[in-house]
Amino acid sequence: MKPEECHYLTTGQLAKQTGVTLRTLRYYDKIGLLKPTQYNHASVRHYSKEDVAQLQKIQMLKYIGLSLTEIRQFILDDTAPEQDLRSSLKLQREIIQYKISHMQYVSKAIEEALGMVDEQGQEVDWKGLADIIQTIHKEKDWGEQYHNAVRLQARIRLYDQFSWNRKGWHSWFFEHLGTVPNLKVLELGCGDAALWRRNANLIPETWNITLTDLSVGMLEEARMSLGMHSERFRFQIADAQEIPFHENEFDIVIANHMLYHVLNINQAVSEMHRVLKPGGCLYASTMSKSHLKEIEQLTQAFDPQIQVLDPVMERFELDNGKETLQASFTEIEQIRFEDYMMIDDEQPLIHYITSTPMNARKILIGAKLDQFTTYLRSKITDNEKIYITKDSGFFLARKKG
Numbered sequence: 001m002k003p004e005e006c007h008y009l010t011t012g013q014l015a016k017q018t019g020v021t022l023r024t025l026r027y028y029d030k031i032g033l034l035k036p037t038q039y040n041h042a043s044v045r046h047y048s049k050e051d052v053a054q055l056q057k058i059q060m061l062k063y064i065g066l067s068l069t070e071i072r073q074f075i076l077d078d079t080a081p082e083q084d085l086r087s088s089l090k091l092q093r094e095i096i097q098y099k100i101s102h103m104q105y106v107s108k109a110i111e112e113a114l115g116m117v118d119e120q121g122q123e124v125d126w127k128g129l130a131d132i133i134q135t136i137h138k139e140k141d142w143g144e145q146y147h148n149a150v151r152l153q154a155r156i157r158l159y160d161q162f163s164w165n166r167k168g169w170h171s172w173f174f175e176h177l178g179t180v181p182n183l184k185v186l187e188l189g190c191g192d193a194a195l196w197r198r199n200a201n202l203i204p205e206t207w208n209i210t211l212t213d214l215s216v217g218m219l220e221e222a223r224m225s226l227g228m229h230s231e232r233f234r235f236q237i238a239d240a241q242e243i244p245f246h247e248n249e250f251d252i253v254i255a256n257h258m259l260y261h262v263l264n265i266n267q268a269v270s271e272m273h274r275v276l277k278p279g280g281c282l283y284a285s286t287m288s289k290s291h292l293k294e295i296e297q298l299t300q301a302f303d304p305q306i307q308v309l310d311p312v313m314e315r316f317e318l319d320n321g322k323e324t325l326q327a328s329f330t331e332i333e334q335i336r337f338e339d340y341m342m343i344d345d346e347q348p349l350i351h352y353i354t355s356t357p358m359n360a361r362k363i364l365i366g367a368k369l370d371q372f373t374t375y376l377r378s379k380i381t382d383n384e385k386i387y388i389t390k391d392s393g394f395f396l397a398r399k400k401g
Contacts, residue, residue, distance in 0.1 A: 189258030
Protein backbone atom coordinates (compact mmCIF):
# COMPACT_ATOMS: atom_id res chain seq x y z
CA MET A 1 0.00 0.00 0.00
CA LYS A 2 1.28 3.44 -0.92
CA PRO A 3 1.92 5.78 2.07
CA GLU A 4 -0.83 8.19 1.02
CA GLU A 5 -3.32 5.30 0.96
CA CYS A 6 -2.88 4.79 4.73
CA HIS A 7 -5.12 7.81 5.25
CA TYR A 8 -8.03 6.14 3.45
CA LEU A 9 -10.34 3.18 4.03
CA THR A 10 -11.29 0.69 1.34
CA THR A 11 -14.92 -0.31 0.93
CA GLY A 12 -14.29 -3.48 2.94
CA GLN A 13 -12.54 -1.63 5.75
CA LEU A 14 -15.29 0.98 5.92
CA ALA A 15 -17.96 -1.73 6.00
CA LYS A 16 -16.17 -3.58 8.79
CA GLN A 17 -15.70 -0.46 10.93
CA THR A 18 -19.20 0.96 10.50
CA GLY A 19 -21.43 -2.08 10.05
CA VAL A 20 -22.78 -0.69 6.76
CA THR A 21 -22.81 -3.52 4.20
CA LEU A 22 -20.58 -3.63 1.12
CA ARG A 23 -23.68 -3.76 -1.04
CA THR A 24 -25.05 -0.58 0.58
CA LEU A 25 -21.76 1.32 0.14
CA ARG A 26 -21.54 0.33 -3.51
CA TYR A 27 -25.15 1.37 -4.05
CA TYR A 28 -24.51 4.75 -2.41
CA ASP A 29 -21.64 5.23 -4.85
CA LYS A 30 -23.79 4.18 -7.80
CA ILE A 31 -26.56 6.70 -7.05
CA GLY A 32 -24.12 9.50 -6.21
CA LEU A 33 -25.07 9.66 -2.53
CA LEU A 34 -21.59 8.86 -1.21
CA LYS A 35 -18.75 8.98 -3.72
CA PRO A 36 -15.34 7.88 -2.42
CA THR A 37 -12.67 10.56 -2.45
CA GLN A 38 -10.56 8.57 -4.90
CA TYR A 39 -10.11 5.29 -6.74
CA ASN A 40 -6.66 3.69 -6.99
CA HIS A 41 -5.08 2.23 -10.11
CA ALA A 42 -7.05 -1.00 -9.58
CA SER A 43 -10.36 0.89 -9.27
CA VAL A 44 -10.52 0.21 -5.53
CA ARG A 45 -12.63 2.79 -3.69
CA HIS A 46 -10.77 4.90 -1.13
CA TYR A 47 -12.83 6.74 1.52
CA SER A 48 -11.46 9.70 3.49
CA LYS A 49 -12.39 10.89 6.99
CA GLU A 50 -14.69 13.45 5.34
CA ASP A 51 -16.43 10.59 3.52
CA VAL A 52 -16.95 8.80 6.84
CA ALA A 53 -18.52 11.96 8.27
CA GLN A 54 -20.81 12.13 5.23
CA LEU A 55 -21.78 8.48 5.72
CA GLN A 56 -22.60 9.17 9.37
CA LYS A 57 -24.87 12.04 8.33
CA ILE A 58 -26.60 9.84 5.72
CA GLN A 59 -27.26 7.11 8.27
CA MET A 60 -28.63 9.63 10.79
CA LEU A 61 -31.02 11.09 8.20
CA LYS A 62 -32.15 7.55 7.35
CA TYR A 63 -32.71 6.90 11.05
CA ILE A 64 -35.06 9.84 11.49
CA GLY A 65 -37.15 8.62 8.55
CA LEU A 66 -35.91 10.23 5.32
CA SER A 67 -35.80 8.19 2.13
CA LEU A 68 -32.56 7.84 0.15
CA THR A 69 -34.11 10.02 -2.56
CA GLU A 70 -34.82 12.76 -0.01
CA ILE A 71 -31.34 12.47 1.48
CA ARG A 72 -29.67 12.61 -1.92
CA GLN A 73 -31.71 15.66 -2.91
CA PHE A 74 -30.94 17.32 0.38
CA ILE A 75 -27.19 16.84 -0.10
CA LEU A 76 -27.31 17.96 -3.75
CA ASP A 77 -29.42 21.04 -2.95
CA ASP A 78 -27.29 22.14 -0.01
CA THR A 79 -25.33 25.04 -1.50
CA ALA A 80 -24.08 26.20 1.90
CA PRO A 81 -20.44 25.52 2.81
CA GLU A 82 -19.80 22.30 4.69
CA GLN A 83 -20.11 22.63 8.43
CA ASP A 84 -17.38 21.59 10.80
CA LEU A 85 -17.92 18.16 12.33
CA ARG A 86 -18.78 19.45 15.81
CA SER A 87 -21.52 21.76 14.52
CA SER A 88 -22.89 19.02 12.29
CA LEU A 89 -23.07 16.55 15.17
CA LYS A 90 -24.70 19.12 17.48
CA LEU A 91 -27.35 19.76 14.85
CA GLN A 92 -27.98 16.05 14.39
CA ARG A 93 -28.29 15.62 18.16
CA GLU A 94 -30.89 18.39 18.24
CA ILE A 95 -33.01 16.73 15.55
CA ILE A 96 -32.80 13.35 17.31
CA GLN A 97 -33.84 14.98 20.60
CA TYR A 98 -36.84 16.51 18.81
CA LYS A 99 -37.79 13.06 17.53
CA ILE A 100 -37.40 11.50 20.99
CA SER A 101 -39.60 14.22 22.50
CA HIS A 102 -42.26 13.60 19.87
CA MET A 103 -42.19 9.84 20.52
CA GLN A 104 -42.54 10.52 24.25
CA TYR A 105 -45.51 12.75 23.46
CA VAL A 106 -47.13 9.94 21.46
CA SER A 107 -46.33 7.46 24.25
CA LYS A 108 -48.02 9.75 26.78
CA ALA A 109 -51.17 9.88 24.62
CA ILE A 110 -51.22 6.06 24.48
CA GLU A 111 -50.73 5.85 28.28
CA GLU A 112 -53.72 8.16 28.78
CA ALA A 113 -55.82 6.01 26.44
CA LEU A 114 -54.76 2.87 28.33
CA GLY A 115 -55.88 4.52 31.54
CA MET A 116 -59.31 5.15 30.01
CA VAL A 117 -59.53 1.53 28.84
CA ASP A 118 -58.69 0.30 32.35
CA GLU A 119 -61.45 2.51 33.77
CA GLN A 120 -64.09 1.77 31.15
CA GLY A 121 -63.26 -1.84 30.28
CA GLN A 122 -63.07 -2.89 26.65
CA GLU A 123 -65.54 -0.26 25.49
CA VAL A 124 -64.01 1.79 22.68
CA ASP A 125 -63.28 5.38 23.61
CA TRP A 126 -63.56 7.07 20.23
CA LYS A 127 -62.21 10.38 21.45
CA GLY A 128 -59.19 8.76 23.07
CA LEU A 129 -58.34 6.88 19.87
CA ALA A 130 -58.90 10.00 17.77
CA ASP A 131 -56.51 11.93 20.03
CA ILE A 132 -53.80 9.30 19.51
CA ILE A 133 -54.25 9.44 15.73
CA GLN A 134 -54.08 13.23 15.79
CA THR A 135 -50.93 13.15 17.91
CA ILE A 136 -49.25 10.69 15.54
CA HIS A 137 -50.21 12.86 12.57
CA LYS A 138 -48.34 15.74 14.16
CA GLU A 139 -45.19 13.83 13.19
CA LYS A 140 -42.74 16.26 11.65
CA ASP A 141 -41.56 16.40 8.10
CA TRP A 142 -38.08 15.56 9.35
CA GLY A 143 -36.44 16.51 6.06
CA GLU A 144 -37.87 20.02 6.29
CA GLN A 145 -37.05 20.08 10.00
CA TYR A 146 -33.42 19.32 9.20
CA HIS A 147 -33.34 21.94 6.42
CA ASN A 148 -34.76 24.57 8.78
CA ALA A 149 -32.36 23.62 11.55
CA VAL A 150 -29.38 23.91 9.18
CA ARG A 151 -30.55 27.36 8.07
CA LEU A 152 -31.18 28.54 11.61
CA GLN A 153 -27.78 27.27 12.68
CA ALA A 154 -26.20 29.24 9.82
CA ARG A 155 -27.69 32.47 11.13
CA ILE A 156 -26.76 31.70 14.74
CA ARG A 157 -23.19 30.78 13.78
CA LEU A 158 -22.64 34.07 11.94
CA TYR A 159 -23.81 36.00 15.01
CA ASP A 160 -21.78 33.84 17.41
CA GLN A 161 -18.61 34.04 15.35
CA PHE A 162 -18.53 37.73 14.44
CA SER A 163 -20.70 39.67 16.90
CA TRP A 164 -18.94 42.24 19.05
CA ASN A 165 -21.35 41.81 22.00
CA ARG A 166 -20.50 38.40 23.45
CA LYS A 167 -23.55 38.26 25.73
CA GLY A 168 -25.93 37.43 22.90
CA TRP A 169 -29.47 38.63 22.29
CA HIS A 170 -31.42 35.98 24.21
CA SER A 171 -29.32 36.34 27.39
CA TRP A 172 -29.46 40.14 27.22
CA PHE A 173 -33.22 40.25 26.60
CA PHE A 174 -33.97 37.69 29.33
CA GLU A 175 -31.97 39.67 31.89
CA HIS A 176 -34.32 42.62 31.39
CA LEU A 177 -37.31 40.51 32.45
CA GLY A 178 -35.89 40.53 35.98
CA THR A 179 -36.23 37.90 38.70
CA VAL A 180 -39.22 39.09 40.73
CA PRO A 181 -40.90 35.94 42.12
CA ASN A 182 -44.47 34.72 41.61
CA LEU A 183 -45.06 36.40 38.25
CA LYS A 184 -47.57 35.26 35.66
CA VAL A 185 -45.91 35.51 32.23
CA LEU A 186 -47.38 35.27 28.72
CA GLU A 187 -45.35 35.00 25.50
CA LEU A 188 -47.20 35.56 22.24
CA GLY A 189 -45.77 33.97 19.09
CA CYS A 190 -43.24 31.92 21.04
CA GLY A 191 -41.83 30.17 17.96
CA ASP A 192 -39.43 27.41 18.98
CA ALA A 193 -39.17 28.81 22.55
CA ALA A 194 -35.51 29.77 22.06
CA LEU A 195 -35.76 32.53 24.69
CA TRP A 196 -36.67 30.00 27.37
CA ARG A 197 -34.52 27.12 26.16
CA ARG A 198 -31.36 29.24 26.21
CA ASN A 199 -32.13 30.59 29.68
CA ALA A 200 -33.72 27.47 31.14
CA ASN A 201 -31.55 27.39 34.27
CA LEU A 202 -32.22 31.07 35.05
CA ILE A 203 -36.03 31.04 35.07
CA PRO A 204 -37.40 31.79 38.57
CA GLU A 205 -39.02 28.65 39.98
CA THR A 206 -42.18 30.52 41.02
CA TRP A 207 -43.00 31.93 37.58
CA ASN A 208 -46.18 30.71 35.89
CA ILE A 209 -45.40 30.81 32.14
CA THR A 210 -47.78 30.39 29.21
CA LEU A 211 -46.36 30.05 25.69
CA THR A 212 -48.68 30.69 22.76
CA ASP A 213 -48.48 30.60 18.99
CA LEU A 214 -50.92 30.62 16.08
CA SER A 215 -49.40 27.40 14.74
CA VAL A 216 -50.07 24.00 16.33
CA GLY A 217 -46.88 22.74 14.70
CA MET A 218 -44.81 25.57 16.15
CA LEU A 219 -46.20 24.95 19.63
CA GLU A 220 -45.24 21.30 19.28
CA GLU A 221 -41.76 22.37 18.18
CA ALA A 222 -41.52 24.66 21.23
CA ARG A 223 -42.54 21.77 23.48
CA MET A 224 -39.98 19.45 21.90
CA SER A 225 -37.14 22.00 21.93
CA LEU A 226 -37.66 22.58 25.67
CA GLY A 227 -37.34 18.84 26.32
CA MET A 228 -37.36 18.03 30.03
CA HIS A 229 -38.06 21.68 30.84
CA SER A 230 -41.39 21.66 28.96
CA GLU A 231 -43.32 20.53 32.06
CA ARG A 232 -42.78 24.01 33.51
CA PHE A 233 -44.79 25.66 30.75
CA ARG A 234 -48.37 25.84 29.60
CA PHE A 235 -48.83 25.71 25.81
CA GLN A 236 -51.86 27.18 24.05
CA ILE A 237 -52.89 28.20 20.55
CA ALA A 238 -53.61 31.93 20.56
CA ASP A 239 -54.01 34.81 18.15
CA ALA A 240 -52.40 38.04 19.40
CA GLN A 241 -55.38 39.91 17.95
CA GLU A 242 -57.81 37.94 20.16
CA ILE A 243 -55.89 36.81 23.23
CA PRO A 244 -57.97 34.09 24.98
CA PHE A 245 -57.33 35.25 28.56
CA HIS A 246 -59.07 37.47 31.09
CA GLU A 247 -58.42 41.14 31.71
CA ASN A 248 -55.63 42.01 34.17
CA GLU A 249 -54.28 38.45 34.18
CA PHE A 250 -50.52 38.72 33.48
CA ASP A 251 -47.60 40.56 35.08
CA ILE A 252 -45.49 40.30 31.91
CA VAL A 253 -46.44 39.96 28.24
CA ILE A 254 -43.67 39.24 25.72
CA ALA A 255 -43.87 39.87 21.96
CA ASN A 256 -40.36 38.89 20.86
CA HIS A 257 -39.70 39.81 17.22
CA MET A 258 -43.24 38.91 16.19
CA LEU A 259 -45.51 41.99 16.11
CA TYR A 260 -44.53 42.89 12.55
CA HIS A 261 -46.10 39.59 11.43
CA VAL A 262 -49.50 40.38 13.00
CA LEU A 263 -52.15 41.52 10.51
CA ASN A 264 -53.74 44.13 12.81
CA ILE A 265 -50.94 45.37 15.06
CA ASN A 266 -53.08 48.01 16.79
CA GLN A 267 -55.61 45.38 17.79
CA ALA A 268 -52.85 43.14 19.15
CA VAL A 269 -51.40 46.01 21.20
CA SER A 270 -54.87 46.75 22.63
CA GLU A 271 -55.28 43.07 23.55
CA MET A 272 -51.88 42.91 25.25
CA HIS A 273 -52.78 45.98 27.29
CA ARG A 274 -56.10 44.36 28.26
CA VAL A 275 -54.59 41.14 29.65
CA LEU A 276 -51.82 42.92 31.58
CA LYS A 277 -52.35 43.63 35.25
CA PRO A 278 -52.17 47.29 36.36
CA GLY A 279 -48.45 47.99 36.65
CA GLY A 280 -47.68 45.05 34.35
CA CYS A 281 -45.10 45.29 31.56
CA LEU A 282 -45.07 44.57 27.84
CA TYR A 283 -41.71 43.63 26.30
CA ALA A 284 -42.02 44.09 22.51
CA SER A 285 -38.76 43.51 20.64
CA THR A 286 -37.85 44.30 17.04
CA MET A 287 -35.08 45.74 14.83
CA SER A 288 -34.53 49.01 13.02
CA LYS A 289 -34.33 49.38 9.24
CA SER A 290 -30.55 49.67 9.68
CA HIS A 291 -30.26 46.11 11.01
CA LEU A 292 -27.98 44.10 8.67
CA LYS A 293 -28.39 46.77 5.98
CA GLU A 294 -24.87 46.13 4.62
CA ILE A 295 -25.79 42.53 3.79
CA GLU A 296 -28.67 43.72 1.62
CA GLN A 297 -26.49 46.41 0.04
CA LEU A 298 -23.76 43.92 -0.85
CA THR A 299 -26.12 41.44 -2.48
CA GLN A 300 -28.09 44.15 -4.31
CA ALA A 301 -24.85 45.58 -5.72
CA PHE A 302 -23.98 42.11 -7.01
CA ASP A 303 -27.47 41.35 -8.36
CA PRO A 304 -30.45 43.68 -7.79
CA GLN A 305 -32.81 40.69 -8.04
CA ILE A 306 -31.47 39.07 -4.86
CA GLN A 307 -33.45 39.57 -1.67
CA VAL A 308 -32.06 38.62 1.73
CA LEU A 309 -33.96 40.61 4.38
CA ASP A 310 -37.73 40.41 4.80
CA PRO A 311 -39.28 43.91 4.53
CA VAL A 312 -42.21 42.83 6.74
CA MET A 313 -40.11 43.96 9.72
CA GLU A 314 -40.71 47.59 8.73
CA ARG A 315 -44.34 47.32 9.91
CA PHE A 316 -43.17 47.47 13.54
CA GLU A 317 -39.57 48.56 14.02
CA LEU A 318 -37.52 50.64 16.40
CA ASP A 319 -38.21 53.89 14.57
CA ASN A 320 -42.02 53.59 14.42
CA GLY A 321 -42.90 51.13 17.19
CA LYS A 322 -43.36 53.70 19.96
CA GLU A 323 -46.01 55.51 17.92
CA THR A 324 -47.90 52.22 17.51
CA LEU A 325 -47.75 51.40 21.22
CA GLN A 326 -48.91 54.89 22.25
CA ALA A 327 -52.45 54.01 21.15
CA SER A 328 -52.74 51.90 24.33
CA PHE A 329 -49.74 52.70 26.55
CA THR A 330 -48.51 56.03 27.91
CA GLU A 331 -45.33 54.90 29.69
CA ILE A 332 -42.95 53.57 27.01
CA GLU A 333 -39.17 53.19 27.10
CA GLN A 334 -36.96 52.07 24.20
CA ILE A 335 -33.92 49.93 25.11
CA ARG A 336 -31.37 49.08 22.42
CA PHE A 337 -28.99 46.13 22.23
CA GLU A 338 -25.52 47.44 21.35
CA ASP A 339 -23.83 45.21 18.81
CA TYR A 340 -22.26 44.92 15.34
CA MET A 341 -20.29 42.40 13.27
CA MET A 342 -16.85 42.55 11.62
CA ILE A 343 -16.67 39.73 9.08
CA ASP A 344 -13.38 38.53 7.60
CA ASP A 345 -14.57 35.23 6.08
CA GLU A 346 -17.00 35.13 3.18
CA GLN A 347 -18.22 31.56 3.74
CA PRO A 348 -20.24 32.08 6.97
CA LEU A 349 -21.73 35.20 5.39
CA ILE A 350 -22.79 33.27 2.28
CA HIS A 351 -24.22 30.56 4.51
CA TYR A 352 -26.30 33.22 6.29
CA ILE A 353 -27.47 34.86 3.06
CA THR A 354 -28.65 31.55 1.60
CA SER A 355 -30.38 30.59 4.86
CA THR A 356 -33.03 33.33 4.91
CA PRO A 357 -36.59 32.69 3.65
CA MET A 358 -36.21 35.16 0.77
CA ASN A 359 -34.97 34.30 -2.75
CA ALA A 360 -31.17 34.36 -2.24
CA ARG A 361 -30.78 30.61 -1.90
CA LYS A 362 -32.65 30.04 -5.17
CA ILE A 363 -30.51 32.49 -7.14
CA LEU A 364 -27.11 31.82 -5.60
CA ILE A 365 -26.44 28.37 -7.02
CA GLY A 366 -23.83 26.89 -9.36
CA ALA A 367 -21.73 29.40 -11.30
CA LYS A 368 -23.69 32.30 -9.79
CA LEU A 369 -22.68 31.19 -6.30
CA ASP A 370 -19.03 30.90 -7.41
CA GLN A 371 -19.15 34.45 -8.81
CA PHE A 372 -20.75 35.77 -5.61
CA THR A 373 -18.08 34.03 -3.50
CA THR A 374 -15.33 35.70 -5.53
CA TYR A 375 -17.15 39.03 -5.23
CA LEU A 376 -17.36 38.87 -1.42
CA ARG A 377 -13.78 37.65 -1.12
CA SER A 378 -12.58 40.68 -3.06
CA LYS A 379 -14.61 42.97 -0.76
CA ILE A 380 -12.92 41.44 2.28
CA THR A 381 -9.48 41.66 0.64
CA ASP A 382 -10.00 45.35 -0.18
CA ASN A 383 -11.31 46.30 3.28
CA GLU A 384 -9.84 43.52 5.48
CA LYS A 385 -13.27 43.10 7.10
CA ILE A 386 -16.90 43.80 6.23
CA TYR A 387 -18.72 45.88 8.84
CA ILE A 388 -22.34 44.79 9.45
CA THR A 389 -24.75 46.92 11.48
CA LYS A 390 -26.80 45.16 14.14
CA ASP A 391 -29.58 47.32 15.53
CA SER A 392 -32.17 45.53 17.63
CA GLY A 393 -33.86 46.21 20.94
CA PHE A 394 -37.25 46.33 22.63
CA PHE A 395 -39.95 48.64 23.89
CA LEU A 396 -40.78 48.37 27.58
CA ALA A 397 -44.37 49.57 27.94
CA ARG A 398 -45.98 49.68 31.39
CA LYS A 399 -49.72 49.59 32.06
CA LYS A 400 -50.83 52.31 34.44
CA GLY A 401 -51.38 51.07 37.99
